[in-house]
Amino acid sequence: MKNFISLNNVDSLDALVQLAAEVKKNPFGFKKHTENKTLGLLFFNPSLRTRLSSQKAAFNLGMQVMVMNVDKDGWVLEMEDGAVMNQGKQEHIKEAAAVISQYCDVIGVRTFASLTNKEDDYAEAFLSKFIKHALVPVISLESATLHPLQSLADVLTIEEHKKIAKPKVVLSWAPHPKPLPQAVPNSFAQWINATDYDFVIANPEGFDLSKEFAGSAKVIHNQDEALKDADFVYAKNWSSYQNYGKSAPELTDWTITSKKMKLTQQAKFMHCLPVRRNVVVSDEVLDSDASLVIEQANNRTFSAQTVLLKLLDYEN
Numbered sequence: 465m466k467n468f469i470s471l472n473n474v475d476s477l478d479a480l481v482q483l484a485a486e487v488k489k490n491p492f493g494f495k496k497h498t499e500n501k502t503l504g505l506l507f508f509n510p511s512l513r514t515r516l517s518s519q520k521a522a523f524n525l526g527m528q529v530m531v532m533n534v535d536k537d538g539w540v541l542e543m544e545d546g547a548v549m550n551q552g553k554q555e556h557i558k559e560a561a562a563v564i565s566q567y568c569d570v571i572g573v574r575t576f577a578s579l580t581n582k583e584d585d586y587a588e589a590f591l592s593k594f595i596k597h598a599l600v601p602v603i604s605l606e607s608a609t610l611h612p613l614q615s616l617a618d619v620l621t622i623e624e625h626k627k628i629a630k631p632k633v634v635l636s637w638a639p640h641p642k643p644l645p646q647a648v649p650n651s652f653a654q655w656i657n658a659t660d661y662d663f664v665i666a667n668p669e670g671f672d673l674s675k676e677f678a679g680s681a682k683v684i685h686n687q688d689e690a691l692k693d694a695d696f697v698y699a700k701n702w703s704s705y706q707n708y709g710k711s712a713p714e715l716t717d718w719t720i721t722s723k724k725m726k727l728t729q730q731a732k733f734m735h736c737l738p739v740r741r742n743v744v745v746s747d748e749v750l751d752s753d754a755s756l757v758i759e760q761a762n763n764r765t766f767s768a769q770t771v772l773l774k775l776l777d778y779e780n
């Protein structure tokens with residue numbers, strides 16, 4: 465694997481999930497190719513889970529880690545080729561990516577969508593420029609359109625908790641006070657479409673995800689109908705793709721409550737976190753035995769560890 469920014473970088477989803485399960489059973493048993501290698505983690509946006517689980521993953525592999533909040537502590541990066549740099553940006557991404565590559569064997573980058581420039585966001589303008597100038601493999605720590613480390617952890621979690629071979633998995637939009645990126649739901653859809661689960665996306669009219677990622681999933685604009693007989697309910701807010709960046713905080717009847725969960729087949733509840741309690745999901749659901757959110761967060765370590773192994777040429 466050269467980089468890890470999308471499911472498209474993965475040869476076999478089944479083999480990757482299998483390796484993640486093996487790593488989880490024996491987290492310190494896979495150091496041979498990774499010991500003393502260096503992971504750099506670059507954050508242009510906040511993070512709790514991705515930051516700590518990626519560090520933990522690297523420690524389990526005997527690696528060293530360097531973390532930088534580039535948005536706060538770095539120079540402001542110029543992105544344009546041929547720019548005359550006589551304004552506020554002090555360093556070009558060309559030098560920055562090449563220099564960081566001198567210190568690291570793998571680089572993780574977190575860079576969220578602008579939600580104002582759809583074309584740049586969906587072209588992954590920043591991440592692709594960074595990859596172009598980096599000299600080592602790059603891992604997405606959530607980019608403008610995708611969050612593959614989260615999706616790998618999510619598939620591992622579903623595999624661990626499914627009671628039937630082909631569970632019904634419902635990705636449901638939920639309300640939120642702020643417009644959020646489509647990265648988590650796009651990525652979840654991309655990965656679940658590659659499984660043989662029965663996959664349904666529930667969202668209000670005007671909030672359909674990009675076809676590129678929603679693919680052949682069944683899209684239902686009535687949440688109650690979608691939740692019927694679900695085995696897993698994956699809640700997430702996202703802002704509109706069509707009316708780019710528009711949100712709908714007033715749609716409070718989309719909150720996942722115990723009443724909504726009663727429509728399901730005693731479904732498990734999933735969310736990538738951080739979650740706004742009693743807006744996205746009620747306390748009652750989040751605090752119930754049905755909730756898998758902490759296990760999803762735990763699985764982020766094994767997801768990152770698996771991807772580091774693949775990038776550093778571990779052979780299954």
Ligand SMILES: NCCC[C@H](NC(=O)CCC(=O)O)C(=O)O
Nearest residue numbers: 606642644645647648736737738
């Ligand atoms: N990495 C997990 C999700 C990150 C981000 N959520 C957020 O920004 C939540 C912020 C808030 O609740 O205000 C998102 O939806 O893509």
Ligand SMILES: NC(=O)OP(=O)(O)O
Nearest residue numbers: 511512513514736737
């Ligand atoms: N789920 C997730 O990526 O969390 P953080 O944004 O805290 O890293």
